Amino acid sequence: MLELRNLNKRFGALQVTRDVSVSVSATTCHALIGPNGAGKTTLIHQISGVLQPDSGEIMLDGRNLLPLSMDQRAQAGLSRTFQITSVLPSFSVLENVAIAVQAKSGSSMRFLRRAARETALNARAMEILTRIDLVDRAHMRAGDLSHGELRLVELALALAGEPKLLLLDEPMAGLGQRESARLIDFLGSLKGHIPMLLVEHDMDAIFKLSDSVSVLVDGAVVATGTPQQIREDPITRAAYLGEDTV
Amino acid sequence: MDRAFTTGLAIFALLLIAPMALELMGAGYLSGLLIKAMLLAIAAISLNLLIAHGGMVSLGHAAFVAVGAYAAAIALESGIENILVLLAITLAVTAAVALVTGALALRTSGVYFLMITLAFGQMIFFTLSSLAAYGGDDGLTLWSLATLWGSDVVQNGSGLYFVILATMIAAWWGVHRISEARFGRVLRAARDNPQRTAIMGYNVKRYQLVAYVIAAMIAGVSGLLTMQHAEFVSPALAAWQRSGDLIVVVVLGGLSSRNGAILGAFFIVLAEEILSQFLHEWRLLYGPLLVVMVLYAKGGLSDLLSRPAKA
Amino acid sequence: MSLTLFLILVLNGIQYGILLFLIAAGLTLVFGVMGFINLAHGVQYMVGAYLVFAFYSMTGSFGLAMVLSLVTALAFGLFLEFFIFRHLYERSHLDQVLATFGIIIFLNELAKVVFGPTTLSIDPPEFLSGSVQLTEQLRYPVYRFATIIAGLVVAAALFAIVSYTRVGMLIRAGATSPEIVSALGVNIKRLFMIVFGVGAMLAGLAGVIAAPIFAIEPGMGDNILIVAFVVIITGGIGSIGGAFVAALLVGLIDTLGRSLSVELLSAVFSPSVANQIGPALASMLIYVLMAAILIFRPKGLLPARGVA
Numbered sequence: 130m131l132e133l134r135n136l137n138k139r140f141g142a143l144q145v146t147r148d149v150s151v152s153v154s155a156t157t158c159h160a161l162i163g164p165n166g167a168g169k170t171t172l173i174h175q176i177s178g179v180l181q182p183d184s185g186e187i188m189l190d191g192r193n194l195l196p197l198s199m200d201q202r203a204q205a206g207l208s209r210t211f212q213i214t215s216v217l218p219s220f221s222v223l224e225n226v227a228i229a230v231q232a233k234s235g236s237s238m239r240f241l242r243r244a245a246r247e248t249a250l251n252a253r254a255m256e257i258l259t260r261i262d263l264v265d266r267a268h269m270r271a272g273d274l275s276h277g278e279l280r281l282v283e284l285a286l287a288l289a290g291e292p293k294l295l296l297l298d299e300p301m302a303g304l305g306q307r308e309s310a311r312l313i314d315f316l317g318s319l320k321g322h323i324p325m326l327l328v329e330h331d332m333d334a335i336f337k338l339s340d341s342v343s344v345l346v347d348g349a350v351v352a353t354g355t356p357q358q359i360r361e362d363p364i365t366r367a368a369y370l371g372e373d374t375v
Numbered sequence: 376m377d378r379a380f381t382t383g384l385a386i387f388a389l390l391l392i393a394p395m396a397l398e399l400m401g402a403g404y405l406s407g408l409l410i411k412a413m414l415l416a417i418a419a420i421s422l423n424l425l426i427a428h429g430g431m432v433s434l435g436h437a438a439f440v441a442v443g444a445y446a447a448a449i450a451l452e453s454g455i456e457n458i459l460v461l462l463a464i465t466l467a468v469t470a471a472v473a474l475v476t477g478a479l480a481l482r483t484s485g486v487y488f489l490m491i492t493l494a495f496g497q498m499i500f501f502t503l504s505s506l507a508a509y510g511g512d513d514g515l516t517l518w519s520l521a522t523l524w525g526s527d528v529v530q531n532g533s534g535l536y537f538v539i540l541a542t543m544i545a546a547w548w549g550v551h552r553i554s555e556a557r558f559g560r561v562l563r564a565a566r567d568n569p570q571r572t573a574i575m576g577y578n579v580k581r582y583q584l585v586a587y588v589i590a591a592m593i594a595g596v597s598g599l600l601t602m603q604h605a606e607f608v609s610p611a612l613a614a615w616q617r618s619g620d621l622i623v624v625v626v627l628g629g630l631s632s633r634n635g636a637i638l639g640a641f642f643i644v645l646a647e648e649i650l651s652q653f654l655h656e657w658r659l660l661y662g663p664l665l666v667v668m669v670l671y672a673k674g675g676l677s678d679l680l681s682r683p684a685k686a
Numbered sequence: 687m688s689l690t691l692f693l694i695l696v697l698n699g700i701q702y703g704i705l706l707f708l709i710a711a712g713l714t715l716v717f718g719v720m721g722f723i724n725l726a727h728g729v730q731y732m733v734g735a736y737l738v739f740a741f742y743s744m745t746g747s748f749g750l751a752m753v754l755s756l757v758t759a760l761a762f763g764l765f766l767e768f769f770i771f772r773h774l775y776e777r778s779h780l781d782q783v784l785a786t787f788g789i790i791i792f793l794n795e796l797a798k799v800v801f802g803p804t805t806l807s808i809d810p811p812e813f814l815s816g817s818v819q820l821t822e823q824l825r826y827p828v829y830r831f832a833t834i835i836a837g838l839v840v841a842a843a844l845f846a847i848v849s850y851t852r853v854g855m856l857i858r859a860g861a862t863s864p865e866i867v868s869a870l871g872v873n874i875k876r877l878f879m880i881v882f883g884v885g886a887m888l889a890g891l892a893g894v895i896a897a898p899i900f901a902i903e904p905g906m907g908d909n910i911l912i913v914a915f916v917v918i919i920t921g922g923i924g925s926i927g928g929a930f931v932a933a934l935l936v937g938l939i940d941t942l943g944r945s946l947s948v949e950l951l952s953a954v955f956s957p958s959v960a961n962q963i964g965p966a967l968a969s970m971l972i973y974v975l976m977a978a979i980l981i982f983r984p985k986g987l988l989p990a991r992g993v994a
Contacts, residue, residue: 668788669788
């Protein structure tokens with residue numbers, strides 16, 4: 130589903146992405162791990178269109194994403210969450226999701242009908258909120274939610290557009306034990322239905338969710354394999370020396 | 376029917392009977408003041424769409440009022456008398472100018488957007504000043520005005536007051552509908568978080584450009600009616616201080632309110648009129664008033680008028 | 687166009703540019719370091735001009751008047767900073783535009799009330815009057831020449847301070863990363879006050895210098911303020927070097943443009959038409975420049991990169 134081939138990017142003298150090639154097939158969850166500063170978020174930015182790689186290819190379902198802008202990639206079926214929560218603070222949670230649904234439900238160059246009353250959009254939004262168990266927050270202003278709840282909203286926004294591929298940038302960031310477990314369960318339910326590229330530090334999540342793992346160090350992929358293989362891989366252990374043990 | 380809607384209706388009802396009531400009180404000349412306020416309100420309503428809903432602060436919006444006024448004036452001088460045709464011309468010309476300047480301006484954002492809209496406003500000001508055939512710096516006095524298929528009902532002393540009132544109501548209603556529709560929602564989402572909105576799948580710049588053009592067209596209509604009322608157009612309509620005045624009106628009235636632009640416009644016009652009766656140098660009060668307002672009364676007039684319920 | 691006339695125009699353009707630099711320097715630092723849009727910077731310029739007029743009338747000595755004006759301008763700038771602007775640094779640009787707009791309105795009216803609405807003028811000081819013979823055909827007013835020299839000296843001093851002193855380093859750092867400077871424990875309030883005060887004084891100096899050349903009238907700061915914004919955008923926000931280059935560029939383009947445009951247009955249109963359209967189109971030139979910079983090189987000609 131997603132093919133990254135020989136991606137390269139540098140900022141001035143700093144090479145942040147070195148000849149990266151990653152593959153995510155249509156039914157799997159592929160994890161991307163690595164120490165801080167390895168270039169994981171930068172890679173997600175390049176796939177989603179926030180940054181442009183210097184060279185290489187990005188293919189989604191056989192389609193070249195590079196000439197497409199951020200919004201065009203979303204329309205092509207790509208969806209992502211942000212490491213630092215990025216929602217629409219002045220709207221309610223329901224409206225946040227409804228707006229995300231709206232993006233894929235026909236033209237938004239409509240000037241007369243009240244959008245908040247479109248039952249189809251609201252129903253679909255409610256459906257998503259029900260699945261992630263956020264219904265009781267539906268009418269709260271997004272800006273007033275707790276951090277944990279906002280991570281869920283991030284996910285809801287990413288799912289709203291019925292994406293072909295989900296890019297998850299540290300969805301568990303800043304969550305407590307219980308909230309993390311809840312999120313892992315939910316992502317587990319998505320497994321097999323939607324292909325995912327998961328960037329995470331939480332090893333528990335990696336083990337429970339991913340079918341394969343790529344290890345990124347200093348912008349380059351140093352190892353690829355199943356979670357079990359990666360856990361035993363000496364290069365990866367060395368890279369993580371002093372950090373969370375694999 | 377929410378509070379804001381009824382407040383709006385109340386204002387319109389008052390304005391509807393005002394000319395007659397004023398005439399009875401022997402103060403018929405005050406209708407002119409109300410017209411001035413309404414013309415300002417129409418332009419302010421359009422800027423409100425940009426600032427409050429779009430998060431786009433333009434310091435060159437008054438230029439579109441001027442473009443509208445001049446487009447109509449030049450057409451009138453060329454022999455086109457029918458106000459409906461003039462309206463079409465005004466809309467077309469302002470839309471064209473807005474499309475070009477907006478597309479360029481929207482390549483920037485934030486304070487750079489502020490500056491580039493200022494630059495375009497100045498360019499328009501100087502262009503209008505250079506139109507020697509139409510009065511240049513001094514402006515152009517119109518010897519004949521627009522008519523509605525020959526009838527002078529759309530002129531001063533006849534129905535112009537009501538035409539302007541109807542236009543203001545239409546603008547008020549229109550901008551509100553737009554803001555509640557899918558388009559407006561995307562615009563506000565982009566104001567909140569442009570990157571998130573783009574990631575959702577929206578071409579943010581396109582929506583902002585459309586908003587910019589719509590706002591410009593409404594401002595242009597204000598210009599057309601200003602020409603019709605004042606029987607005069609001048610490049611001063613595009614001065615950057617006028618753009619600043621428009622921002623004051625919008626913020627003073629209250630950005631989050633549906634009636635903010637109208638309240639702000641009437642307040643400014645009436646305050647200026649009243650203050651200037653007492654104190655020739657009323658700006659000595661007006662200036663500090665603005666500063667105090669910014670420092671202490673963030674929500675503007677409508678916030679002050681309707682605490683705690685938001686209008 | 688004769689060479690002499692051209693040279694005079696170039697000198698005038700440089701002189702106008704120097705003036706713009708003095709105003710823009712303060713503006714770019716205030717905006718770059720504090721993120722504060724100060725529309726009222728133009729009135730600092732006006733205040734400088736009126737102050738020198740007042741003090742000159744009172745004391746009869748231009749030098750003394752200049753010193754008094756600068757001190758007063760500095761005090762006035764600090765006064766505004768302390769009581770009003772300080773509260774606006776954290777606010778949105780919209781709020782800053784509005785508040786400073788209010789100050790412009792107030793001060794323009796105050797000038798009208800105190801000094802009257804008509805244009806005032808003062809003569810250049812005795813020792814700077816007359817003209818200097820630059821070439822066989824070219825005579826140039828001493829005063830204008832002196833302002834160019836003075837402006838260059840100030841520019842050099844400013845550049846030296848910003849590049850080589852500790853305060854200057856903090857200012858440069860503040861222009862690129864204000865949060866870091868604050869996190870380093872530097873008294874950010876005092877830094878801001880210094881930046882603001884110096885900026886106000888420079889604008890006041892520009893006003894003092896301009897007083898014998900241009901007309902002194904209420905609102906004189908408004909239009910030059912806009913040009914100053916063109917300068918700082920073109921040069922790069924927060925960059926002194928950028929402001930200098932851009933100011934000279936703008937000064938030359940504007941001055942030369944106004945005269946040459948009529949000449950060039952005369953080739954196509956009739957002289958009377960050219961005379962009317964020319965200046966207006968020339969006035970547009972600098973805005974076209976700014977729009978072009980914003981679109982093609984938004985960081986400006988010499989962006990602040992920790993280097994002034």
